[in-house]
Amino acid sequence: MPPPDPLPGTAYGLSVVSNRLPPGAPGATTAEHSSRAEAGGQLPDSSCISPSVLRVAIPTPLRRLFDYRPSQAPPPDGWQPGIRVRVPFGRRLVVGVVESCRHDSDLPLAKLKPVEEWLDASPLPADWLWLCRFTARYYQHSLGDTLHQAMPVLLRQGRPVAGRMREQWRVTDSGRGPGDERLKRAPRQAELLAMLRQHPHGLPTQAVVAQSFTREQLLALVEKGLLERQETPLTASPQPASGHLLAEPSLPLKREQAAALAAIHERLDHFHPCLLHGVTGSGKTEVYLQLIEAVVSRGRQALLLVPEIGLTPQTLARFRQRFQVPVVALHSGLTDNERLDAWEAAASGRAPIIIGTRSAIFTPLSRPGVIIVDEEHDGSFKQQEGLRYHARDLAVARAHHHGIPLVLGTATPSLESLHHARSGAYRHLRLTQRASRHAPARLELVDLRGRPRQGGLIPPVLEAIRGTLDAGHQVLVFINRRGFAPTLACHACGWLADCDHCDARMTLHRQPPVLACHHCDKRRPIPDACPACGSGDLRPLGSGTERTEETLAALFPQVPVHRIDRDSTRRRDAFEAILTEVKRGEPCLLVGTQMLAKGHHLPHVTLVVVVNADAGLYASDFRALEHSAQLLVQVAGRAGRSSHPGRVLVQTLHDDDPHLRLLAETGYDALAEQLLAERRAAGLPPFRFLALLRLESPREDAANALASNASAALREWLQARGLGVDCLGPVPAPMERRQNRYHLQLMLASDKRSQLHEACAQLTAWLEATPEARKARWSLDVDPQTLS
Incomplete structure (x- = not known):
């Protein structure tokens, strides 16, 4: 989270900086049928009834907008910014968004191509348009591509902004009267009418057909005036007839929970950023539920962001169990139709509660009331490809824009959020006690040095696992490495299974048996003999989730072993099915990656084992220690969340490390x-403040030349302008060769965010105008969360 750096139109450091090319900079010329414009150019609020020019944002990496002539027939309410149009672009037709309506262009009007058709009678939601403009400006990205990425797939393809409808049948006033003479010779129609009279709000067609009635019988009753046919949105159900918001009563709050909720309630109509800093199991979700109850009861909407798709089903279930109003989800596991249904329900205001992952920050809200980011520290809120936005930071900007509360909840705050709380920019709300009577378990460091291992586990730890299972409890074994083993090695000559395309080892998998690179996804069969010396003595090196699962299954055959990682949960609903079985409470072993560490409530787990705590402690990234500590604390928080105390054993080769010991x-x-x-x-x-330029090319010399020229040009420009921006590099990326391409990095650092953005704009302008840059791939990451 960026620290405060107040500028006009900023939200706690998320500054609004134009991407307009500096005067005289390379690339400040216009291309054919296009006009120079900033990527995040402002969308005027006023419409233009009969404009001569439409400036359109096209889904392209180019940071400019394109001018077109309006079509002959305008939309019903005239041309306005935010209307989608289909326009010719090169040899194809694309869907773009009108950015502004004008009477002039940098090109002669006769040379402008006309719009093929308009797709919307009215503009896309205003709050959504504002957020896309802000995102494009802040992250130095193309406005057209930002708009494209922020809308559902079906809208990108030109579909109307409308969710699916369902057919509903309801008895009319005539149908509620005494017996109709016309039904004496139609007994099935009479039975159908009697059945529908028991449902005053009506029934959908599927429910009627399930009772062995036909559509023809429904239409016959409609013709007689006894039934009426209605269409209702598929996603959002009607408000409950009782008028009660809750389906079940709220839980009583402890003193700290009540104080935190009261502090947020104080300013429900103002921008009020709060860091809800509570230990694992302290009841943060109950605070969210009661806060959302207050917001929805005022006729407003609530947006809740969760870090992983795996958390969405359990969160949805809990919210739908509590509330009688529609709760919709937005995440990558939905079909295109489901995503558009939820998007439209939120935009229309029919869905008061929206729960989603990172991309749900772009959900339009007609009556925004609160934004909540659960597990705000989690790295999955940062998009690492394409539009490299951070959903948490955009939540700050959006809450500021709407003037509504923002709640960032976590047990392990990011250093950015913690710094804001310490400086007073955020209100710091603490929850120090668990909802259960047991305090969070302390980390117990277990020295791995000189001890034999089975599946990565040493004898004392295996004994602790056995004792926990014998007591009828569950055990979580955490190993943040997929596959059977990190790699395959020859015991005779030392050969290692390297990837041909990356500077990385290939991971050994047993299900199915294959060597796979987790960086480029290259796969190859497991060799029968060493490719270097011909020896058949090939051995797995290290342990992954598959190997640990196999070892535990052999050692404890009487209990089920559930492996949870990206490979074992590819099938839809597989993760949810495993968690449902685990929550029955029978003794079992859970073996998983960080998918298990993020907010899951596992009440019967009393022992957590971390197989290797050293993997992330000594990485080259300066955030590695912060992220590793957060992960350790989060996974430790799965233990002892119910009636029995928890224990956490952390295996390490460096139990004397000062940082690790301080954490423990x-x-x-x-x-x-x-x-x-x-x-x-x-x-x-x-x-x-940092920004990271990433360059890659299949030719090492080309990548080096482009990076050197870019850094030299930027340093010369910075010196001429006298800006306080440091240009560091270029240097090879931590993994220099990946997917047969060479990767380099250039870092920009500054004490002032505005100066950093000015330098970023100059750098991107230089790259766009340089022919050599078109032969390579490059991307600019503002506020990078990782240097890899």
């Missing part, structure tokens, strides 16, 4: 304070 003995807050002090001394976020 004092907790995350103490480590975060130390990391903040180190970041301040090193001039790193949240005390400085």
Whole structure:
């Protein structure tokens, strides 16, 4: 989260900076039928009844807008910014969005191509358009591509902004009267009418047909005036007849929960950013539920962001169990029709509660009331490809724009959010007690050095697992590595299974048996003999989830072993099915990656084992220690959440590491304070602002030449302007060769965000105008969360 850097039109450091090319900069010329314009150019609020020119945002990486002549027949309410149009672009027709209506163009009007057709009678939602403009400006991205990425797939293809409808049949006033003479010779119609009289709000066609009635019988009753046919939106059901918002009563709050909720209630009609910092199991979700109850009862909408699709089903179930109003979901697991249904229900206001993953931040809201980001520290809120936005940071900007509360909930705050809370920019609300009577389990460091291992686990840990299972409890074994083993090695000559396309080892999988690269997805069969020396003594090196699962299944054959990782949960609803079985409470072993560490309530788990805590502690990324500590605390929080206390065993080769020992003995807050002090001394976020240029090319010399020229041009420009921006690099990426392409990085750092954005705009303008850059791939990442 960017720290405060107040500028006009900013939200706590999310500054509004134009991408207009600097005067005289390379690339400040117009292409055919296009006009130079900033990527995030403002959309005027007023319509233009008979404009001569429509400036259209096209889904293209080019950071400019394109001018077209209006079609002969305008939309019913005239041309307005935000209307989708189908326009010719090169040799194809594409769907774009009108950015503004004008009477002039940089090109002669006769040379402009006409719009083929308009697709919307009225503009797309205004709050959605504002957020897309802001996102394009802040992340230095094409406005056309931002709009394209932010809308559902079917809208990108030109479908109307309308959710699917369902056919509903309801008895008319005439149908509620005494017996109709016309039905004496139609007994089945009489039975159908009697059945529908028991449902005053009507029934959909599917429910009627399920009772062995036919559509012809329904239409016959309509013709007699006894029934009426209605169409209702498929996604959102009507409000409950009782008028009660809740389907079940709220839970009583503890003192700290009540105080936090009261603090948020104080300013429900104002921008009020709050960091809800509560230990795992402290009841943050109950605070969310009661806050949303207050918001929805005022006729407003609530948007809840969760980090992973795996969390969405359990969160949806809990919210739908509590509320009698429509609760819709938005995530990548939906079909295109389901996504449009939910998007439209939120935009129209029929859905008061919206729950979704990262991309749900772009959901339009007709009556926004609160935005909640659960597990705000989680890295999955950052999009790592294409439009590299951070959903948490956009939530800050959006809440500020709407003037509504923002709640960032977590047990392990990101250092950016914690810094904001310490500086007073965010209100810091603490929950220090669990809902259960047991305190969070402390980390117990277990030294791995010189001890034999089975599936990555040493004898004392295996004994602890056995004791927990014998007591009738469940065990979670956390290993953040998929596959059977990290790689395959020859015991005779030392050969390792390297990827041919990347500077990485291939992971050994047993289900199915294959060597796979998790970076480029290249796969090849497991060799029968060493390719280097011909020896047949090939052995797996290290442990992954598959190997640990196999070992535990052999050691504890009497209990089921459930493996949860990206490979085992590819099938739709597979993750939810496993969690449902686990929650029955029977003794079992859970073996999983960080998918299990994020907010899941596993009441019967009393022992958590971390197979190897060292993997992320010594990475080259300066955020590695912060992320590793957050992950350890989160996975430890799965233990002891119910009636029995929990225990956490952390295997490590470095039990004397000062950071790891501080985390184990004092907790995350103490480590975060130390990391903040180190970041301040090193001039790193949240005390400085970064942007990362990534370059890649299949030719190493071409990548090096382009990176060197770009850095030289930028340094010369910075020196001439006298801006306080440091240009660091270029340097090879942590994994220099990936997918047979060479990767380099150039980092920009500044004490002032506005100056950083000015330098970024200049850099992207130079790259767009340089022919050599067209032969390579490049991307600019503002506020990068990882340097890999």
